[in-house]
Amino acid sequence: MKKIAMVIGLSACLxxxxxxxxxxxxxxxxxxxxxxxxxxxxxxxxxxxxxxxADQKVLLALTLASAETGIYxxxxxIAVYRQAGTLTTYLVQSDTFxxxxxxxxxxxxxxxxxxxxxxxxxxxxxxxxxxxxxNYSRTTYAYDGDGQMSTITNQTWASSAWVNQSLFTIxxxxxxxxxxxxxxxxxxxxxxxxxxxxLTYSGGYLATVLTEIWQTSVWVNSSxxxxxxxxxxxxxxxxxxxxxxTWVNSIRSTMTYNGSGDITxxxxxxxxxTQWTNVGKDDYxxxxxxxxxxxxxxxxxxxxxxxxxxxxxKYSGTQLVEIxxxxxxxxxxxxxxxxxxxxxxxxxxxxxxDWSGSxxxxxxxxxxxxxxxGTCGDFDVSGDVNIADVVYLVAYIFSxxxxxxxxxxxxxxxxxxxxxxxxxxxxAYIFSxxATPCDACM
Numbered sequence: 289m290k291k292i293a294m295v296i297g298l299s300a301c302l303x304x305x306x307x308x309x310x311x312x313x314x315x316x317x318x319x320x321x322x323x324x325x326x327x328x329x330x331x332x333x334x335x336x337x338x339x340x341x342a343d344q345k346v347l348l349a350l351t352l353a354s355a356e357t358g359i360y361x362x363x364x365x366i367a368v369y370r371q372a373g374t375l376t377t378y379l380v381q382s383d384t385f386x387x388x389x390x391x392x393x394x395x396x397x398x399x400x401x402x403x404x405x406x407x408x409x410x411x412x413x414x415x416x417x418x419x420x421x422x423n424y425s426r427t428t429y430a431y432d433g434d435g436q437m438s439t440i441t442n443q444t445w446a447s448s449a450w451v452n453q454s455l456f457t458i459x460x461x462x463x464x465x466x467x468x469x470x471x472x473x474x475x476x477x478x479x480x481x482x483x484x485x486x487l488t489y490s491g492g493y494l495a496t497v498l499t500e501i502w503q504t505s506v507w508v509n510s511s512x513x514x515x516x517x518x519x520x521x522x523x524x525x526x527x528x529x530x531x532x533x534t535w536v537n538s539i540r541s542t543m544t545y546n547g548s549g550d551i552t553x554x555x556x557x558x559x560x561x562t563q564w565t566n567v568g569k570d571d572y573x574x575x576x577x578x579x580x581x582x583x584x585x586x587x588x589x590x591x592x593x594x595x596x597x598x599x600x601x602k603y604s605g606t607q608l609v610e611i612x613x614x615x616x617x618x619x620x621x622x623x624x625x626x627x628x629x630x631x632x633x634x635x636x637x638x639x640x641x642d643w644s645g646s647x648x649x650x651x652x653x654x655x656x657x658x659x660x661x662g663t664c665g666d667f668d669v670s671g672d673v674n675i676a677d678v679v680y681l682v683a684y685i686f687s688x689x690x691x692x693x694x695x696x697x698x699x700x701x702x703x704x705x706x707x708x709x710x711x712x713x714x715x716a717y718i719f720s721x722x723a724t725p726c727d728a729c730m
Contacts, residue, residue: 319359323368325383326353331372332379333408333429335436337464340492341520346373347494348466348487351513355456355469355485356440360527362541362556363568363585369522370551379403381657388650397424403659407431426450436460455479465489483510493517511538521545540564550574569593579603584616597622607633624648634658665700665714665725673725678714685711700725 331349336342350369354360384398395416402410410428414421423445432438440456452474459468468486472479481502488496496514500507509530516524524542528535537559544553553571557564566588573582583599595616602610613623621643628637638654665673667680683689685708701713716722 319361320364320367320371323350323353323357323359323364324371326356327368327372329353329408329411330437332406333437334466335434335464337492339463340465340489343373343520343522344492344494347515347522351485351487351494351497352456352458352469355471360539362525362539363554363570365525366541366543366554366556366570370554379406379408379659381659383654383656386653386655388652393650393653395421407435407437423450425453432460434460434464436464452479454482509535519545521549537564539567546574548574548578550578550580566593568596577606579606579608620645630658632658665717673714674718675715678711678718681706681711681714682708 327346327350329349330352331346334345334349334352336345336348346369350365350372353368354365359365380401382398382400384395386393386395388394397416398414398421400412400414401408408429410426412426413424415424416422425445426443428441428443429437430439430441436458438458440458441452442454442456443450444453445451454474455472457470457472458466459470461467466487468484470484471482473482474480483499483501484507485497485499487494488498494515496512498509499511501510502508511530512528512535514524514526514528515522516526522543523545524540526540527538529538530536539559540557542555542557543551544555546552551572553569555569556567558567559565568585568587571584571586572580575581579601581601583601584595585597585599586593586595588594598614598616600612600614601608602612607627607629609627611625612621614621623643624641626637626639626641627635628639630636634656636656636658638656639650640652641648642651643649665677667677667684680689685706700710700717713722714725717724
């Protein structure tokens, strides 16, 4: 942990300024958690064009998640971008959240998910009203003929029925790149345009996201995000707003990396009107296995960086099992999150605790339940790749048999098409020690 000798010399006035500023500038873990859950849901169900780099799927998922949640804070956005890029996505059946009430856990909120094969079709959110779960909101998802997510419909519960709230319509180009998101709100009788975001790419990388707002009868510019890369890594994200007929800078995040491709620093700035002004930064340290072990968050106060919090991470094998947060102003522990997993590596419990000064006190808890995920080549979702999957595949290709739960899983040789060559590939794998199904089909 870095030393913070400069803190000692700060005046009480400066400390007061810092603490008041920290309310809005420090990282918000609850907000990050919401954005991460949304991002992982989209990441799991988006189809990345084969020509696009792998991390672009995360970036597109985060773009959708930001539009859904309205969370664009630089520190939260970059934190989720980093986390989503390292996590495996699973088919969550439900997640339930609890608060600690003196001597017991009391449920507050839960989400229940439904799927068709591996594709999410709905998410229902409920709040606990006494001893009964009460509907709060519902999101339903639809897909086009290529298996790409095409619409997202949000509804709220009103007395005894679901009432439309908003509709996302997603379009793609001929290569499978997501090019536009149209958001409409329900007027009571019809869907009314609200905003649309147009995405552009350069060399397979997301370059810009331009968002417009519908005003009376025309689309009017609202905001624009621009992305810069170096060596395949996202190095800069700039958000601008539209004012008086021109784009005006708003926020900027700059990322630096070490030789192993690990982000070592994320530096956030805001536009003062004439120049970029520092807001906050995260400095990251890693162990020999490239696992993040320390995240020091600093805030810009006046003309100096003041270290504010430090997150220390612990692992069991490859799994993150604990994050402890300490205040670098008071040199006291503040927060601890502990994670447990099932035999498949799925996170089943997220336990949050606060430091009382002498002991950890339960604060909140998330409990996750998963359903089985099909594997590449496992057309019938039996849990094993065998001759039944070959029969299933041949019937699908030649005699109008039922489609597999995810057509992409049939492209076991990764030649971008599902045909008899894939059946031959599977037969060789099953009976004569041929190559294993290609992971890219997932």
